[in-house]
Amino acid sequence: MTVKPPEIEKDTVYTYWESGEGMTCPLCGNSLTHEFNDGGREVITLKGSLWVVTNYYRCVNLDCELHDAFPVTHNSCIKRKRHSVEVWAKVIQHHFKYHLNYHQVAELIWDDWEISISESTVRNVCQYFEMAGLQYKNTEVRREITESGRIFLSLDGAQPIEGESALWIFTDRLTDNVLLARLLESAPAEVLYDIYQEIEEKFGVSIAAVISDKQKNILNSVKMLNPNIPHVYCQYHFLNHVIAPIAAKDSHLQTTLQKKIRSFSLVQKEPVGENTEKITKKSPVAEIFSPITKELKCAISARGNRFDTFPGKEIYLNLEFVLSRLKIIQKKGLPQKVVRSLQSLSDSLEKILNSTGRLYSELCSLSHDFQWLRAILSHREWSGKRIKKWVYKWLFELQKRLEQRSMEHNANNLKWQYPSHAITREEAWQQWIRLEHSYSDGLYCAYDDPDLDFTNNAKELLFHRSKAHFKALLGRQNIARAYQSKGGIYAQLIDFDYSDENISTVLLASEIPLLEVNRQEHNAQYMVTRRRWRIREEETGYFKQFECNLQSLKN
Structure with missing residues (x-):
């Protein structure tokens, strides 16, 4: 004994x-x-x-x-396991909720509770929970799908390693549950059709609608399943294609302006560190102009997002703002070298703005048309027929402009064109007409059913969140293999309730053999200080500092 x-x-x-x-x-x-x-x-x-x-x-x-x-097992024990349920819960929370690797989890368990637990034990606990949590989640999903009585299927694939299998995830948009995650060598319509049937048989519920990014294989597979069900084409992907010419022009404008500003001698000769010495007439020009150099660096550090803020456009406006403030500076009483540098800086900025002015005006014109279309599509309360009517008005305006320029405006005769910065404004209009014609079958049906989603963004977010887990574990190393092998499991556990009570419920209800998997060490990431680029709305203080420098020279 x-x-x-x-x-x-x-x-x-x-x-x-x-x-x-x-x-x-x-x-x-x-x-x-x-x-x-x-x-x-x-x-x-x-x-x-x-x-x-x-x-x-x-x-x-x-x-x-x-x-x-x-x-008869004690309520704090797991059968044939040395550590209690509450210890397991902490291990699982550290790894799945806070994205710590096995070594870090073992160290924290010792630091916080002085419990010795090996990395291999931590790995086994996490692998145990992967399968136990998946089994528990599947039971919940089956119950919710049965209660719903229909499936609004959303699907998409991500290929972490080029030329190898892609991870496809199938979710139900009504219940926000992952129904299936599978690695596929290829995904022709026949393979996707078989998966649709597998999902219907698994849950005993029919697929009533599909939401996708309009890949051809998905279109054909849905027609094979049931050509009469609604097939919603993701508005986000549609708008992403529409904005591509604008993004290309804006990126080129951003790169051009940043490159030219960084080539200024004042920027290249900016003193390193903070200057504590008083500015005098003997001070170097680069030291006197240091605040302006910092202002220029703030001006070109603009950041944007895909649809609302365009960094190239913001940089152009920032430089216009800096130029306007430089022109009102009083030069009387300043040393000649400062006056020459000030005039040279103003002339250089003006030359840069003039050389990129045409690109900027094209960008503004196209972004205005894009925001008009986006405003039309944003009326979720409108019917699909009304939205389509207003989009046709938008298209008619584009077609009228092309007709005035004696250019092709029939969607059936237009071909795809790569959205580079060299594309003309008229060619961008042609691409927009072609895109709407291509998406029209599934772009408007979501407006007539309140249960249908307009976008496939939830799926994109799911991919990004599951990838973020592996990035947190592996740092900036290649996460493709880990994501490929385990991404499906983590996608299904991404919204799991990691409270102590819920984890205990799952652990005590399950006892499942698990697969082996290797993790690499986490690489530390370093913080980067970002410059304030909204200089037109927020005062940086650099111009005041520059004026103080000039006043010191006058005195």
Whole structure:
């Protein structure tokens, strides 16, 4: 018999059969008898070690499943595991919720509770939970899908390694649940059609609508499944294609302006560190103009987003703002070298703005047309027919402009063109006409059904969040292999409730063999200080500092 270690000071804990119906078998109703106990074993909890003696019982009915001796496990224990449920819960939270690798989890468990746990044990706990959580999640998903009675299928694939299998994730937009995640060598219409049928058979519910990014194989597979169900084409992907010429021009404008500003001698000769010495007439020009150099660097550090703020356009406006402030500076009483530098800087800025003015005006014109289309599509309360009517008005305006220039404006005769910065404004209009014609079948149907989603963004977010987990674990190393092998599991557990209670429920309800997987060490990431680029709205203080420098020279 196992002897209790002397270092465990707490009283021994015994497990017993406890039921309101007494020693009665819960399966057949016959009597239960006590067979033996395991002599006791150590269970490590967050509050110290326990000595737990587990009693075994059996049913007297020879035909009952409980006729073989079974244990009554303590509520803090997992069968045949050394660490308690609460220790497992902390390990799982650290890894899945806070994206720490196995080594970091083991170190934190020791630092916080002085519990020694190896990296291999942490790995086994996490792998156990992957399958246990997946089983628990699948049960919840099946229940919610059955209650819903229909599936609005959203699907997309991500290929982490070029030339190898892609991870495809299938979700239900009504319940926001992942239905299936699968690695596919290729995804022709026939393969996707088989998966649709598998999903319908698995959940016993029909697919009532599909939301996708309009890939040809998806279009054909949906027609094979049921050509009469709504197939929504993602508005985000549509707008992403529409804005491509604008983004290309803006990126070129941004790069051009940044390159030219960084080539200024004042910028290249900017003093390193903060200057604490008083500005005098003997001070170097670069030192006198240091605040303006910082202002220019702020001006060209503009950041934007895909649809609302264009960094190239913002940089152009910032430089116009800097130039306007330089022109009103009084030069009287300043040393000649400062006057020459000030005039040279103003002339250079003006030359840069003039050389990029045409690109800027094209960018403004196209972005105005784009925002008009976006404003039309944003009216979610309108019917699909009304939205289509207003989009046709927008298209008619583009076609009228092209007709005035004697250019092709029939969508059937237009061909795809690469959206580079060299594309003309008229060619961008032609591409927009072609795009709307291509998307028209599935662009407007979501307006007539409040349950349909307008975009596939939730799927894109799911991919990014699951990739973020591996990036946090692996740093900037190649995460493709890890994402390819485990991305499907993490996508299904991404919104899991990682509270202690819920984790305990999953662990105590499951006991599943798990696969081996290797993780690499986490690489530290370093913080980067960002410059304030909204200089037209927020005063940086650099111009005031420059004026103080000039005043010192006058004095």
